Amino acid sequence: MAGERIMELKDISISYVSKKEKTDAVRNVSFQLDKGSILGLVGESGCGKSTLASVFLKLIYPPSKLMGGSLNYYGRGDEEDILNLKPPDLRRYRWKEVAMIFQGSMNSLNPVMKVEDQIIDVMIDHDYSYTEAMNSVDKLLQMAGISKRVRSLYPHELSGGMKQRVNIAIALSCEPKVLIADEPTTALDVVVQDQIIKKLESLRNELGLSILFISHDISLVGVIADKIAIMYAGKIVEIGKATDIMNNPKHQYTIALLSSIPSLEDSGKKVKGIPGKPPVLNREIIGCAFADRCAKATERCRSEEPQLEQVDSEHLSACYFPG
Ligand SMILES: Nc1ncnc2c1ncn2[C@@H]1O[C@H](COP(=O)(O)OP(=O)(O)O)[C@@H](O)[C@H]1O
Numbered sequence: 001m002a003g004e005r006i007m008e009l010k011d012i013s014i015s016y017v018s019k020k021e022k023t024d025a026v027r028n029v030s031f032q033l034d035k036g037s038i039l040g041l042v043g044e045s046g047c048g049k050s051t052l053a054s055v056f057l058k059l060i061y062p063p064s065k066l067m068g069g070s071l072n073y074y075g076r077g078d079e080e081d082i083l084n085l086k087p088p089d090l091r092r093y094r095w096k097e098v099a100m101i102f103q104g105s106m107n108s109l110n111p112v113m114k115v116e117d118q119i120i121d122v123m124i125d126h127d128y129s130y131t132e133a134m135n136s137v138d139k140l141l142q143m144a145g146i147s148k149r150v151r152s153l154y155p156h157e158l159s160g161g162m163k164q165r166v167n168i169a170i171a172l173s174c175e176p177k178v179l180i181a182d183e184p185t186t187a188l189d190v191v192v193q194d195q196i197i198k199k200l201e202s203l204r205n206e207l208g209l210s211i212l213f214i215s216h217d218i219s220l221v222g223v224i225a226d227k228i229a230i231m232y233a234g235k236i237v238e239i240g241k242a243t244d245i246m247n248n249p250k251h252q253y254t255i256a257l258l259s260s261i262p263s264l265e266d267s268g269k270k271v272k273g274i275p276g277k278p279p280v281l282n283r284e285i286i287g288c289a290f291a292d293r294c295a296k297a298t299e300r301c302r303s304e305e306p307q308l309e310q311v312d313s314e315h316l317s318a319c320y321f322p323g
Pocket residue numbers: 016023025043044045046047048049050051052063280281
């Protein structure tokens with residue numbers, strides 16, 4: 001795809017392995033993140049998004065296991081193979097080059113530490129001096145869009161939106177070039193959701209940050225992303241420019257996701273969702289993983305897995321019934 005890449009994943013596979021079973025949460029995922037752009041990663045809960053996110057910081061520990069693939073980083077000029085970095089080099093990479101807002105991290109701020117100390121801790125951990133860290137707090141809170149008064153407060157004194165902004169401040173503290181944001185607005189009300197999205201967008205514009213924005217909500221991703229990747233049962237099933245994915249979707253799963261967005265007249269009603277559930281990933285999937293829930297599925301869909309193929313310029317889809 002066009003655009004200067006800052007990261008490129010090739011054939012990433014990650015499984016959860018226990019004595020009893022193996023869950024193939026991420027299966028042969030390849031894509032690139034363009035410099036200064038926002039890539040949306042969308043799929044229902046259980047499709048492997050958070051597992052995939054863990055690869056960007058090489059945070060893959062048992063029972064999670066990297067089964068194969070590579071992750072190249074271009075943020076420091078030369079191509080670097082992140083999955084082969086050793087601990088000292090990983091320390092210089094994590095947070096300083098690529099930072100992450102973890103799913104649910106809004107509720108995992110340390111309840112007995114003031115906001116400023118939580119920011120300072122992360123910075124000191126990454127070789128900033130105490131004074132340097134101390135002096136950065138006001139600026140970081142301002143970048144995240146909250147008053148510097150918040151620095152001396154404790155998490156329980158903050159609203160959900162403010163807590164998430166503190167997380168944004170923490171993520172920005174070591175001046176990363178890439179931000180992985182895993183469901184950063186889930187559990188926030190729509191108004192605050194919108195503010196956080198606008199904040200991430202302005203950070204991209206002002207700092208040139210490259211962002212992987214992960215969400216189960218395609219309508220939200222459609223607002224913010226330049227490109228969108230749709231994930232289903234551990235695989236990318238469609239990827240393309242956001243306008244193409246939103247207006248001219250090709251994969252039947254994407255079409256189903258889009259048609260489950262409540263219309264304006266329905267606003268306030270619960271999203272109706274796609275009937276059925278994504279498949280469990282602890283046994284081999286034959287054919288298209290979405291076939292069981294797809295009205296168009298044929299015998300071929302159930303027996304022969306469709307591969308990602310180009311359907312338009314910069315637009316790939318893995319479906320025998322495009323559009
Ligand atoms: N620690 C774990 N041990 C075993 N299986 C896991 C673990 N974490 C996630 N999974 C499984 O991996 C799959 C993908 O999960 P996840 O990456 O959290 O998806 P998403 O973020 O899209 O909701 C699911 O089937 C989930 O049950």
